[in-house]
Amino acid sequence: MKEQEYFIEKFLKGLEETPTPTNFKPCKITFFLSSPLSLTHPWLHFDGVVSYLQMRKILKEDFFLLSRKTRYTFPLHKKFPIAYYKNIPCASVSILESSKYKLEVMYKRFEDRWAGGKKKIYRGSGLFRDFMIQHLYVPTRTVSFYAKADLEILKDLLRDIVGLGDNWRVGWGAVREFVIEEIEEDWSIVANGVAMRPIPVRFLKSYEDYVLLAWKSPYWDLSNVEECAVPGTKVELKDE
Amino acid sequence: MNYSQLDEHKEKVEEARSIIQRALQTCKKPYVAFSGGKDSLCVLHLVSSIQKDVFVIHWDYGRYFIPRELHEEILEIAKGLSPNVMVFTSERYEKEKRQAYNVLGEEFFEKVVPKLLSKGFDCVFLGLRKEESSSRRVRIKNKVFITPIREIYPIANWSWLDVWAYIASNNIRYLSIYNKYGEAVGYDRARFTTLFDQQFDKYGTENVDGVLMWRFKNTK
Numbered sequence: 001m002k003e004q005e006y007f008i009e010k011f012l013k014g015l016e017e018t019p020t021p022t023n024f025k026p027c028k029i030t031f032f033l034s035s036p037l038s039l040t041h042p043w044l045h046f047d048g049v050v051s052y053l054q055m056r057k058i059l060k061e062d063f064f065l066l067s068r069k070t071r072y073t074f075p076l077h078k079k080f081p082i083a084y085y086k087n088i089p090c091a092s093v094s095i096l097e098s099s100k101y102k103l104e105v106m107y108k109r110f111e112d113r114w115a116g117g118k119k120k121i122y123r124g125s126g127l128f129r130d131f132m133i134q135h136l137y138v139p140t141r142t143v144s145f146y147a148k149a150d151l152e153i154l155k156d157l158l159r160d161i162v163g164l165g166d167n168w169r170v171g172w173g174a175v176r177e178f179v180i181e182e183i184e185e186d187w188s189i190v191a192n193g194v195a196m197r198p199i200p201v202r203f204l205k206s207y208e209d210y211v212l213l214a215w216k217s218p219y220w221d222l223s224n225v226e227e228c229a230v231p232g233t234k235v236e237l238k239d240e
Numbered sequence: 241m242n243y244s245q246l247d248e249h250k251e252k253v254e255e256a257r258s259i260i261q262r263a264l265q266t267c268k269k270p271y272v273a274f275s276g277g278k279d280s281l282c283v284l285h286l287v288s289s290i291q292k293d294v295f296v297i298h299w300d301y302g303r304y305f306i307p308r309e310l311h312e313e314i315l316e317i318a319k320g321l322s323p324n325v326m327v328f329t330s331e332r333y334e335k336e337k338r339q340a341y342n343v344l345g346e347e348f349f350e351k352v353v354p355k356l357l358s359k360g361f362d363c364v365f366l367g368l369r370k371e372e373s374s375s376r377r378v379r380i381k382n383k384v385f386i387t388p389i390r391e392i393y394p395i396a397n398w399s400w401l402d403v404w405a406y407i408a409s410n411n412i413r414y415l416s417i418y419n420k421y422g423e424a425v426g427y428d429r430a431r432f433t434t435l436f437d438q439q440f441d442k443y444g445t446e447n448v449d450g451v452l453m454w455r456f457k458n459t460k
Contacts, residue, residue, distance in 0.1 A: 040450040101451060103425040117452035135447040136424060166447065225458045
């Protein structure tokens, strides 16, 4: 069996065991952090976070064996706990307490114990390469999102979350707890005439500002990049 | 009192001026290598205050590494300081997009520099500073010229504070991107390099560019 087929089969099998979302409700999700949030982009996408968690839950340990070079087509949308509006996931970008960025520099240096008995190693390139990595962080205590989701399934998925943002594996953006509140109005895509996430301009009647942005997960995939209205700017959705 | 009023800074500016004056007496046809960054800006301002029509050479890294509005800003600044601005680039930037690697080394040093030599350019003013890195310190100390053109380093002994003090005290127009980066990473660390360039990935500059220059990330 080919590698790609193995993962797809595993995913489909896992998907069968996944509960089917039925009752989508507008909600606000607030994460309380115990360390600052490291970012590589001005905002986080909630559907991206949920996609990641669902992939991990379905593939289990095999998730970590996925190749970076292979393009997989997992039908993630089939049982996605977040609703869609014309293919747009009903999930906002992150809302932070502060927008002040601060710089942090992390160093990765060679340590003897990883040399495996080798007498000579290269630190300029290869496995033992030294790194000096800069990243920006935001000292925020909470990260909020708006979504339209199946709250029970969402709660179950979010229990697995350890951290948000970049570098969470080394302690940044550590999630202490989260709260899901049901709200009356759906603010996941547009709230009071303001875009809450990247929205492709083809879905809009009018917009204030647009940029080439990814609008669905995986957000690193360039094929998901399109001219989108910028979160936080005024927009008007096309009529149904 | 601010730093630009201190003797320490004034001495460094005087030292830079005397290096430039000595070089101009011995060079037939010098030029200033202007990237648009704060260091080459100081050098260009210093040189052009002595020789108004000095040649300025700028290497354009293409629209995938430098947003066009920033490129326009660089040219405006250069033209504001000298009437003789020459811009070189390579077609490889359009062909290879963000995969372009070491184009400057292969195209500028191997193709443009021989042309400059044939046009009689014999000396270049560079904005290298010892403080920047140990390799630059060694390069300046040993006068390791990477092309057959003689290199002059007027601000070799300047610190980042000298650079900003010179810019502020002379009210020189600098690239607007510095304000954006300076606020987030500090003016001591703010550097102007190609954006989203895999060449600088090991320094994590893409992480910072992704936050501050997110509009430019998905340029097609």
